Amino acid sequence: MSENLSYSAKSEVANLIKRRTRVERLKIALSKAPISAWFGMAVLFVYFFAAIFAPLIAPHGEAEIFPVAYAPWGNGHIFGTDQIGRDIFSRIIYAARNTIGICLLATFIALGIGTVLGIIAALDRKYLDQLLSRIVDTLMAIPVMIFTFILLSVFGPTNFNLIVILGILESTRFFRISRSVAVGQVVLEYVEVARLRGENLPYIIFKEILPNIASPLIIEFGLRFIFIIFTISSLSFLGIGIQPPSADWASMVRENAILIQYAQYDLTAGLTPLIPAFAIALLCVSINFVVDWYLYITSGLKDDVK
Amino acid sequence: MTSNKSKELLLEMKNIHIDGFSDERWHKILKGVDLTLYRGEILGLIGESGAGKSTMGKAAMGYTQPGCKIIKGEVNFNGIDLAKLTEFEKRKIWGTKISYVAQSAAASFNPAHRLMDQTISASNRLKINPTDVLKKDAVKLYESLQLPDPENIGDRYPHQVSGGQLQRIMTAMAMSPRPELIIFDEPTTALDVTTQVEVLSAMRSIVDKFNTAAIYITHDLAVVAQMADRIKVLRYGEEVEEAETRDMLSNPKEEYTKSLWSVRSLIKPEETNQDYILSIKNIDAAYGSSKVLYNVSIDIPKGKTVAIVGESGSGKSTTARVITGLLPQSKGEIIFDGKKLSPKLEQRSKEELRKIQIIFQMPDTAMNPRQTVDEIIGRPIEFYQGIKGKERESKVIELLKMIELDETFLDRLPSELSGGQKQRICIARALAAKPDLIICDEVTSALDQIVQEGILKLLQKLQKDLGVTYIFITHDIATVKAISDEIVVMYQGEVVEQGLKSKILNPPYPDYTELLLSSVPEMDPDWLTNLLNKRSS
Numbered sequence: 001m002s003e004n005l006s007y008s009a010k011s012e013v014a015n016l017i018k019r020r021t022r023v024e025r026l027k028i029a030l031s032k033a034p035i036s037a038w039f040g041m042a043v044l045f046v047y048f049f050a051a052i053f054a055p056l057i058a059p060h061g062e063a064e065i066f067p068v069a070y071a072p073w074g075n076g077h078i079f080g081t082d083q084i085g086r087d088i089f090s091r092i093i094y095a096a097r098n099t100i101g102i103c104l105l106a107t108f109i110a111l112g113i114g115t116v117l118g119i120i121a122a123l124d125r126k127y128l129d130q131l132l133s134r135i136v137d138t139l140m141a142i143p144v145m146i147f148t149f150i151l152l153s154v155f156g157p158t159n160f161n162l163i164v165i166l167g168i169l170e171s172t173r174f175f176r177i178s179r180s181v182a183v184g185q186v187v188l189e190y191v192e193v194a195r196l197r198g199e200n201l202p203y204i205i206f207k208e209i210l211p212n213i214a215s216p217l218i219i220e221f222g223l224r225f226i227f228i229i230f231t232i233s234s235l236s237f238l239g240i241g242i243q244p245p246s247a248d249w250a251s252m253v254r255e256n257a258i259l260i261q262y263a264q265y266d267l268t269a270g271l272t273p274l275i276p277a278f279a280i281a282l283l284c285v286s287i288n289f290v291v292d293w294y295l296y297i298t299s300g301l302k303d304d305v306k
Numbered sequence: 307m308t309s310n311k312s313k314e315l316l317l318e319m320k321n322i323h324i325d326g327f328s329d330e331r332w333h334k335i336l337k338g339v340d341l342t343l344y345r346g347e348i349l350g351l352i353g354e355s356g357a358g359k360s361t362m363g364k365a366a367m368g369y370t371q372p373g374c375k376i377i378k379g380e381v382n383f384n385g386i387d388l389a390k391l392t393e394f395e396k397r398k399i400w401g402t403k404i405s406y407v408a409q410s411a412a413a414s415f416n417p418a419h420r421l422m423d424q425t426i427s428a429s430n431r432l433k434i435n436p437t438d439v440l441k442k443d444a445v446k447l448y449e450s451l452q453l454p455d456p457e458n459i460g461d462r463y464p465h466q467v468s469g470g471q472l473q474r475i476m477t478a479m480a481m482s483p484r485p486e487l488i489i490f491d492e493p494t495t496a497l498d499v500t501t502q503v504e505v506l507s508a509m510r511s512i513v514d515k516f517n518t519a520a521i522y523i524t525h526d527l528a529v530v531a532q533m534a535d536r537i538k539v540l541r542y543g544e545e546v547e548e549a550e551t552r553d554m555l556s557n558p559k560e561e562y563t564k565s566l567w568s569v570r571s572l573i574k575p576e577e578t579n580q581d582y583i584l585s586i587k588n589i590d591a592a593y594g595s596s597k598v599l600y601n602v603s604i605d606i607p608k609g610k611t612v613a614i615v616g617e618s619g620s621g622k623s624t625t626a627r628v629i630t631g632l633l634p635q636s637k638g639e640i641i642f643d644g645k646k647l648s649p650k651l652e653q654r655s656k657e658e659l660r661k662i663q664i665i666f667q668m669p670d671t672a673m674n675p676r677q678t679v680d681e682i683i684g685r686p687i688e689f690y691q692g693i694k695g696k697e698r699e700s701k702v703i704e705l706l707k708m709i710e711l712d713e714t715f716l717d718r719l720p721s722e723l724s725g726g727q728k729q730r731i732c733i734a735r736a737l738a739a740k741p742d743l744i745i746c747d748e749v750t751s752a753l754d755q756i757v758q759e760g761i762l763k764l765l766q767k768l769q770k771d772l773g774v775t776y777i778f779i780t781h782d783i784a785t786v787k788a789i790s791d792e793i794v795v796m797y798q799g800e801v802v803e804q805g806l807k808s809k810i811l812n813p814p815y816p817d818y819t820e821l822l823l824s825s826v827p828e829m830d831p832d833w834l835t836n837l838l839n840k841r842s843s
Binding site: 199 | 663666
């Protein structure tokens with residue numbers, strides 16, 4: 001039989017589709033983004049901008065006290081002042097910094113601990129897996145809110161303790177997700193190839209497995225961030241979360257709650273405690289919009305066109 | 307095989323154009339293919355993966371996969387244009403007039419329902435006959451498909467029967483409403499050669515019996531030669547040529563058609579020596595409590611190729627896992643290069659790991675989908691030799707040249723490569739470690755014929771240049787003939803025979819070797835008929 005003149009390994013795929021760069025793909029995704037995603041991104045941009053540049057934007061200091069307590073709206077205080085005379089508008093901006101900062105740190109700690117342990121459990125599938133999984137089950141069986149409450153009472157309600165405790169308690173969810181997704185990856189031959197090469201554990205976790213399970217983790221990161229905001233806000237509302245004089249939306253709701261009674265005399269006064277509450281709600285809804293969109297892009301739902 | 311003298315037209319597809327949508331773009335899958343099929347005739351559709359043959363087969367039912375659509379063309383079935391019907395109208399035809407047999411029966415059955423209920427479900431849905439009549443008919447179908455215990459097999463669940471049986475039950479399911487057309491989409495590709503013979507003969511006899519027309523989709527020309535009256539070759543969504551089976555086999559017109567079975571012409575003279583690089587002695591191994599290897603001993607001569615053959619479940623891949631240390635043996639020892647290898651992967655030195663490399667069957671899962679070719683090949687170079695940066699890149703390019711690719715491939719991801727290119731990259735990755743022994747685990751069985759030939763030639767060339775030893779695990783005898791020096795035959799976890807290729811492939815054979823060898827389809831259209839006659843006599 002003669003040599004195959006027509007065959008060459010290089011030209012095996014005649015109609016290979018050229019890969020788009022990340023920027024191109026991002027552009028396409030953005031151009032198809034629904035209005036809700038745009039809204040979410042715009043709001044998040046404003047929040048992060050406010051958090052980062054708080055001292056530049058805020059007209060007054062975070063703990064600066066003015067002579068008039070419960071001042072009405074206007075007159076140099078856009079949303080008035082609180083019970084000891086601090087400017088509410090400035091405190092709302094500073095609160096973005098505190099709340100978002102603490103929640104982000106806690107979420108990152110949860111992501112880090114949960115993901116690494118989850119992948120290790122998936123790689124092991126034996127005693128270590130059982131041990132870690134049962135510990136996680138136990139932690140998940142205790143309501144996060146109550147458990148945090150107890151731990152904070154024991155260790156003291158500092159910001160550091162708050163971040164670490166929530167980071168550890170919420171890592172259980174990341175553990176569950178990363179373990180279940182990684183189990184599907186560790187049995188694939190490319191992980192075996194890495195093990196056969198003699199690669200160490202960190203390389204296998206971070207270079208081989210993590211890039212392939214990133215999308216569900218990013219989605220969980222967004223949702224978990226919202227839950228941590230809720231938890232911290234609830235704690236602050238109860239008085240053991242973020243401590244004064246640091247501004248925080250939930251504690252602002254509590255501190256100014258009494259103003260609601262005066263709504264019949266001055267509507268704006270009645271609205272004052274609702275503004276920080278609205279700030280929390282808007283942030284959570286916006287994150288949800290963006291996460292929904294990301295989920296839509298990565299899940300392959302978009303490929304179902306008829 | 308039926309003669310198609312009567313020539314009553316059943317299906318006529320004209321100028322079919324189908325586009326697929328992926329990665330936010332439309333691209334062409336079929337570019338104007340015609341197809342005609344007469345009553346009682348079997349048409350073979352063959353081509354490489356990506357040729358559009360499955361899309362064509364599905365289009366014959368007026369169906370396209372999600373993300374695909376028929377842009378242009380007619381699908382005239384019995385005078386009705388299926389492409390124009392609504393989904394509701396098509397559902398009346400699907401499962402009754404036209405039925406479909408998928409590649410993986412195991413994935414196509416609902417695991418929660420009994421086989422009988424699934425066999426008659428389409429006929430039942432359209433109330434062709436009362437249920438008890440359908441059930442009686444199904445038993446008859448089981449019988450003519452030579453299923454064991456036809457009376458009761460329908461009461462079982464899908465996981466309670468073997469893969470070959472499941473594929474035959476699926477054929478019974480397709481046959482139950484007595485369709486005028488059956489589409490077989492690679493129905494035997496996932497089966498062992500020994501099982502394939504049974505399934506092929508069952509399918510052929512039942513299609514003959516009811517004079518049903520069929521479209522048989524496959525990439526294996528030898529299989530299609532047994533089944534089809536006429537063969538149509540597709541490539542890149544276009545027709546290459548079409549001819550009667552015997553004409554096509556004896557006198558293919560196009561260069562491409564000739565190349566489709568070229569692997570069968572590759573032959574290697576055997577050589578051996580007594581200098582063993584690897585000896586495994588009296589190995590037992592088990593997955594949990596189920597034992598899979600019994601007292602396996604194999605010697606691998608240095609610089610040569612040993613093929614391990616056997617059907618699935620024979621323990622050939624497990625042997626590879628034991629050698630690599632992925633599955634520690636429970637008994638016996640492995641001597642590599644004069645030294646004893648520790649059973650556990652973690653206890654082997656980096657140097658020992660470097661010297662034994664493995665190439666897997668599915669290049670898709672053997673490469674990290676998020677790494678570029680540069681990272682995939684470069685990592686072992688960096689890991690074992692400590693070479694980084696520019697020097698590493700030039701080494702990678704050197705390896706790419708060795709596998710007949712070039713530096714334009716450096717920044718590609720696995721998803722941007724063809725099946726053959728992927729397997730070449732896997733070979734380069736193994737070579738990057740400068741190994742003494744490469745275990746090739748079914749490396750060509752997921753590839754098209756022409757690509758297989760390229761890969762086998764490459765492996766032979768590399769052995770000549772680098773003196774590397776291969777263990778070649780395969781169930782394909784044509785591949786064995788093409789590449790091996792020695793052959794080990796395995797059956798149910800034991801070694802049946804080991805010896806030089808000429809000794810194993812020539813009579814007298816032990817029973818199992820005989821069965822295995824005779825089950826490999828040959829290009830002769832009468833092969834199956836002759837084989838069945840021989841076996842029944």
